[in-house]
Amino acid sequence: MIQDTSAQDTFKAPSKAGQFKRLLILGLAVMLVSAVVWASIDNDSVATSIKRSELRFDTLERGTLIRDIPTTGKIVAANAPVLYSPAQGSVTLIAKPGDRVEPGDIVATIESxxxxxxxxxxxxxxxxxxxxxxxxxxxxxxxxxxxxxxxxxxxxxxxxxxxxxxxxxxxxxxxxxxxxxxxxxxxxxxxxxxxxxxxxxxxxxxxxxxxxxxxxxxxxxxxxxxxxxxxxxQVAALNIIAPVGGIIGNWLTEQKARIGQSQPILTVVDLTAFEAELAVPESYADELGLGMAVELTFGAIMVVGKLSSISPEVRNREVSARVRFEQDSSLQLRQNQRLSARVLLEHRSNVLMVKRGAFVTSGGGVEVYTMQQDIAQQTAIVLGARSMSHVEVLQGGSAGDVWVTSSIVPFKNAAQVLVR
Incomplete structure (x- = not known):
């Protein structure tokens, strides 16, 4: 009875040529798989890759979008009367700019x-x-x-x-x-x-x-x-008195000058009440309205005020607006102090939005790159209302998507880019 064929087997040692051949086949297989993967990404984009540290990302979310107008302005005295000459004559300026005066103090005299x-x-x-x-x-x-x-x-x-x-x-x-x-x-x-x-x-x-x-x-x-x-x-009025307490602003004429009736002489700045004067771009002028809320930022301090007046004229492509706000001694306000402001136009609830970034201008607001793991995919979008910090997304995204919010110029209009 024959149990197996082991008696017929012969041992044959593998050759070095066969081992090399198997390694070569394995390497070719790996290269083939890599080529297939890169081909599946996009032959046009495989040549582009960007470091992750050079980009900024943000996740789309739903929330309340506050549409606003970012602008700058300065602190001005709410009450800064200009004193005028009551008659023709020679003026003698008694109080100097920066001097503190009380109501009733004589600040100038007219010799008529x-x-x-x-x-x-x-x-x-x-x-x-x-x-x-x-x-x-x-x-x-x-x-x-x-x-x-x-x-x-x-x-x-x-x-x-x-x-x-x-x-x-x-x-x-x-x-x-x-x-x-x-x-x-x-x-x-x-x-x-x-x-x-x-x-x-x-x-x-x-x-x-x-x-x-x-x-x-x-x-x-x-x-x-x-x-x-x-x-x-009229003779008593030749002694010009300060109508309010404060400091002398500017001389509007020279010492001992010959002036006419109703000619401005100087200003008195009331330091007890300030307002913010904003310079709003002309393109937003039609959207302004009295009583609108305005966020004013003085360094690290932020206060909320309301629009109290809007200039009817445009100067240097800007519209001047005044803001009244609650004042506190902790603000340390000064005349002509610079500030930043946000005019709050409207609140939109349950809006799909993303943080505002350079992609809005570099992409013209019509395209962005959406992250899919390590691949940035070029995506057509439609943007809506914009605020100083966020922008509304109408089409091209959904909540949870991650967008590249930095400039899309480095992507060179590639359809897909590897982010490494």
Whole structure:
């Protein structure tokens, strides 16, 4: 019985040529597999690779996008009145720029000879009118005295005529006088009554006339007094006082300069209230509205204010806007201090967004590179609203995708790039 064929087997040692052949076949197989892998990636992109450390990445997520306008500005005094010259003359500037003043302090004076001379002339006219008024009062008293004297004399004549009339009544009864003399006494009585009545009316008319004349003269004096009062006010206004407490800003004219009426002299800066003045690009002007929230950043401190005014004109392609905000002593604010700001236009909730990066401008907002493990895949996208920190993604991505947010220029428009 034959158990196996081992008796027929012969041992044969392997040759060195066979081992080399097997190694060569194995190497060719590895190269073939690598070529297939690179071919599956893309023959156009295998030539490009970028170091990971040279790129920036961010993951798409859903959240609230705050659309805003980034801008800069400066701190300005909310109350910084400009003081003007009240009259033509020579100015003497007393307070210097940077000096602290209190309300009511004299900061400048105007020397106006024309105004001071006019005041003296009108004061002299007023004194003359007052003298004329006193003279008119004396004349009025004299005229009233004459009228009263005439009235009193008429009263005496009336009493005498009445007495003669009564004597005539007694004599006519005794037939001691003629009827003609009796009638004459009656006529004298009637005449005395008329003279007394006319004297009384004349005295009252004289009194009314004199009262009217005195009132008219008094009104003239009062009117002239108002003229003098106004000139006194104007002369007093030549001493220009600070309307608010603060510091002197800038001189708007030279010391001892000859200036005209209503010419600006200097500014007083009220340090108790500040506002932020922003320079907003002209392209955003139509989107601004009063009451919009604004984030102001002073170094490491951030406060929130509201738009209080918007300039109706454009200067240097910018629109000026004022922001009011709550002030605190910890802010350490100074006039013309620089700041950065965000004007918050709107809040969009549940928005697919990604951090804003150089890819927005370098890719024109229409393409980006999406990471698929170690491969960056060129992807067409559509972007929406943009804020200072994020940008809305409308098409081309979903939550969880990782994008290259740095510039896409190094990718050289390759469809796929190896990130090593």
């Amino acid at each position: 000879h024309q105004l001071t001379n006019s005041l003296k002339q009108q004061e002299a006219v007023l004194e003359g009118m007052k003298s004329s008024l006193e003279r008119a009062r004396l004349n009025a008293r004299r005229e009233q005295l004459k009228a009263q004297q005439t009235l009193d004399m008429a009263e005496v004549d009336l009493a005498a005529a009445d007495r003669e009339s009564r004597r005539g009544d007694q004599l006519i009864q005794s037939e001691l006088i003629s009827k003609i003399d009796f009638e004459k006494s009656k006529d004298d009585l009637h005449k005395a009554k008329l003279l007394f009545a006319h004297a009384g009316q004349e005295a009252q008319l004289m009194k009314d006339t004199l009262t009217f004349e005195l009132k008219n003269s008094a009104l003239k004096v009062e009117r002239q007094a108002l003229v003098v009062k106004e000139l006194v006010r």
